[in-house]
Structure formats: C-alpha cells, structure tokens
Amino acid sequence: MKKILFVTSEAYPLIKTGGLADVSGSLPKALAEQGEEVRILLPNYQAIKTDEAIFFKSTLSIAEAGGMVAANILETRLPGTAVTVWLVDFADYFGLPGNPYVDASGVAWPNNAARFALFCRVAVELAMDRGYLGWQPDIVHCNDWQSGLVPALLSLEQPHPATVFTIHNMAYQGLFEKTVFTTLGLPKSLWGMHGVEFNGLLSFLKGGLAYADHITTVSPSYAEEIQTPAFGYGLEGLLSHRKAVLTGIINGIDAEQWDPETDPYIAQFFNAKSLGKKAANKAALQAKFALPINKKVPLFALISRLVEQKGIDLILEGLEEMLAQPLQFVLLGSGDKGFEQQLLAFAQRYPDKMAVFLGYDEGLSHLIEAGADVFLMPSRFEPCGLNQIYSQRYGTVPIVRKTGGLADTVTDALPDTLADHTATGFVFDDATPGTLLETVKRALLIYSQPKLWRQVQVNGMKKDYSWSESAKQYQKVYDAL
Numbered sequence: 001m002k003k004i005l006f007v008t009s010e011a012y013p014l015i016k017t018g019g020l021a022d023v024s025g026s027l028p029k030a031l032a033e034q035g036e037e038v039r040i041l042l043p044n045y046q047a048i049k050t051d052e053a054i055f056f057k058s059t060l061s062i063a064e065a066g067g068m069v070a071a072n073i074l075e076t077r078l079p080g081t082a083v084t085v086w087l088v089d090f091a092d093y094f095g096l097p098g099n100p101y102v103d104a105s106g107v108a109w110p111n112n113a114a115r116f117a118l119f120c121r122v123a124v125e126l127a128m129d130r131g132y133l134g135w136q137p138d139i140v141h142c143n144d145w146q147s148g149l150v151p152a153l154l155s156l157e158q159p160h161p162a163t164v165f166t167i168h169n170m171a172y173q174g175l176f177e178k179t180v181f182t183t184l185g186l187p188k189s190l191w192g193m194h195g196v197e198f199n200g201l202l203s204f205l206k207g208g209l210a211y212a213d214h215i216t217t218v219s220p221s222y223a224e225e226i227q228t229p230a231f232g233y234g235l236e237g238l239l240s241h242r243k244a245v246l247t248g249i250i251n252g253i254d255a256e257q258w259d260p261e262t263d264p265y266i267a268q269f270f271n272a273k274s275l276g277k278k279a280a281n282k283a284a285l286q287a288k289f290a291l292p293i294n295k296k297v298p299l300f301a302l303i304s305r306l307v308e309q310k311g312i313d314l315i316l317e318g319l320e321e322m323l324a325q326p327l328q329f330v331l332l333g334s335g336d337k338g339f340e341q342q343l344l345a346f347a348q349r350y351p352d353k354m355a356v357f358l359g360y361d362e363g364l365s366h367l368i369e370a371g372a373d374v375f376l377m378p379s380r381f382e383p384c385g386l387n388q389i390y391s392q393r394y395g396t397v398p399i400v401r402k403t404g405g406l407a408d409t410v411t412d413a414l415p416d417t418l419a420d421h422t423a424t425g426f427v428f429d430d431a432t433p434g435t436l437l438e439t440v441k442r443a444l445l446i447y448s449q450p451k452l453w454r455q456v457q458v459n460g461m462k463k464d465y466s467w468s469e470s471a472k473q474y475q476k477v478y479d480a481l
C-alpha cells in the first residue's frame, strides 16, 4: 500500500470542465479499490457543489511574493466514495463563481499564475507533511499545468516524496511573462533552460516535465506523438530526452457512472443483449432536441468543448454535404463563440435535420450517448478522449480521427475486422472535410445493414474500459519509484 497525494484542478462530480475531471474522479477511486491510500487535493472553487460534509482541517502559512498568507485545508469525500478530498481554501483566489480557469467570455482569469502557484505551494507543504495533517505521501501525482510547479518546487526539498506528472493535454501549458516568475517569488534556481523557462517565458507545464521523477500521458499513441514537433509545441526535445521515464497509459472510465444498464439520466436501460431498447433513448433524444421522431434515420451526435482541438472546423466545412445525407445530427457543446454561431446557423437552416444545445449539461450528455447511433469525434489531436469510449459502452458507434487515444481505442470497420468481430467504429486519417464525409458515408453504408451494424455495436459494448487494467499500470509506475 502506498500513500498517494493526487493533485488536480478538477474532479467529477465536484467540479468539471472536461475529461481531466472524469479521470480525477475515477482513477483515485480505482487506486483505492486496489489497495492504495489516495487523497485528492483540489482548489476550493465556489462552484463546487456537494452533499457530503465539509470539515475544517488546518491552516497553513504559505509564502507569496508579498509575504506570508494563510490558506485553509478543508476535508470532504469524493461523493459516493471513501476517497478523502482536501480542498485548498483561499477565497481571494478560488472564491469567485464560474469556471475554474476562464471568465464568462472565455478569457483566462488574470491572476491564474498566482492562483495555481498558491495551489502548488500548498501541495508541496502537504507533501512534506508540514500541513499539520499527520500524513506524508509516498507519491505526489500531479496533473496538467495547474500542478506543474509541484515537482519543480519539491525538487528543492531533501528528502522528498517521489513525483509523477500526468499530461492530459500539451496544448495548455500555463505560460506567463518572465516578470510573473519574479512576482511569484519563485526560487531563482528554477529559472533557466533546464528549469521552468520556456523561450523566455515561465511554463508551469515544464515544471512538471523537467522535474517529475516519472511522466505519464493518457494514451500510448499520444506518448509517441508528443515527442514530435507536430504535437510537442517545442517541448518534444525535452520529452524524447526523458522518454525512458515517459509512459502512455490509456484512461479508464467510471464503469458505474457510465453504464447503460443503470444510468439514471437515460430514458430506458439496455445492454448488449437488449439493444432493441436503445430505440426508446433515441426517441427521447429526438424529442428533447425537437427533431422528427424517426426510428430509422441514423442519428449522429457530438458532445464537446467547441475548440480547434476537436476538429469542429472540419465538421463545419463538410456540414452542408453531410446534412444532404439521410441523417439527423445533435450537438451539445460550448466554447469558441465563432463555432457556436456557425453551428447554430446550420441548425436554424435545417431544423428537421440538425439541433444544437449550447451549454454544459451532464445529464443530457448521458442521454445523447444512450440515444445516438453514431458519435463524431474528428479531433485534430486527442490525448485520450473519453466520449468515444462512453459511446462504445452505449452501443453508439464512433467515427474518429486516427490520433492519440482515439487511434488506441477504436478499431476501424474493415472487411477483416468485421470478419473477426473486432470492429468497433470508423477511423480516418486525413484531417480534411472530404475524408470525414467519406467516412460518414462508409458508416451509413454499414448502418443500412442492420445485422452488421449490430455486430459493430456489440463488439464495442463487450470491451472492458474499466480502470482495473490502467490503474494497475499506474501502480507499476508508483512501485518503480
């Protein structure tokens, strides 16, 4: 048994903006089930909602540039589990309503560097057992740039717990002007090309990549990709230099929350043996989006942050022709205002074929996974991706681009994979609207052969995407440290 401090900026169901929350809400639970003692460290955002009790645990003195400040540690549980969560309570930084990282118009909070530097410094105090909690971790497991300064700062403490840094997305790096490094009062020895400096800027992400004892990322393919210029954003050299301690571990899913046999958000439970019942979810979904209720017409879906990463532009470019096909399309997402407006305009022009819900809605995302026939995920890059996995679990066949975790989790329906029952979706390579459209047509062709379609659905539903295997791989990483 190891003691693990799991440092993360979001964890479902407490606070979620994307897949990091899904992972942080389910991996610690899986690790705990496999015998590890895990505590999650999370900022106490005002937006956190929970029915679990919250207790005051201690007050820490944290060094900031302007002097010492007091931050409280509150304790709660990950709802519905026995996993302890420690909340870093510092109202000036985390007491604002809304999104953890950006304001209502999508612009980063101006004091993000200070907010997450404080979060990192609290993590370091707890890692060194200076938080009056009587608990010292063996491993500090950090996630994404918001916790990137933890391995860097811990490297200055001797002896210190081993550090693991997981990359969920290289596109977000926590880059700030050099002056911020000084304002934050960070130790001078951390500056430099082997430290947190990146092209003259302060990079929180690099703090993780340069100093962690082990680096992981969320799929084997992405682990390779980020060692190349196309995906490494200039950090590919550092990553290939560290490749001996870089491991790609595919994300698991919370198989209880995402289970078509018990999902409270869907209209009708079903499983691989009662796939016919999926039709009730399709009808409910069509009704919800005010589309014609039609059992036969293939219903395509997309749930996503509406950002460049997700290939929304590819969809928009091919949408006119896609909607000329016999299909319906529902979309749930929010993000880039330009994408939002263009998608809405299409939905207004084709009210019988396409419907859009702009916003964030956890329950609706489950109904979409349950009711749709096809899930679109043409990402330009995708470290892991979770919706293509949820889709397979719900008999919703994914169309994905061959990148990152999408390449690792979806098997293209080709004559040989159909013959040996391994096909679980449709995979394409070229990031062009033409190739996406060809793949949509390929899916429509198989959809028109119900027996074959059902086979692809069942192949996906039978795969094991629970955490058990991947959690063991994390344990191996911990053990080796």
Ligand code: ADP
Pocket: 017, 018, 019, 020, 022, 303, 304, 305, 332, 333, 334, 359, 360, 361, 362, 365, 384, 385, 386, 387, 388
């Ligand atoms: P990323 O983390 O890059 O956003 P993932 O596929 O790993 O991509 O995870 C996205 C998660 O966020 C999934 O659980 C997905 O269902 C959820 N999600 C994304 N957008 C929305 C939305 N508008 N409403 C509800 N859930 C959403």
Ligand code: GLC
Pocket: 018, 019, 020, 023, 168, 169, 218, 251, 382, 383, 384, 385, 386, 405
């Ligand atoms: C990131 C990635 C996504 C991944 C998620 C959880 O947000 O964009 O691909 O699934 O983190 O690891």
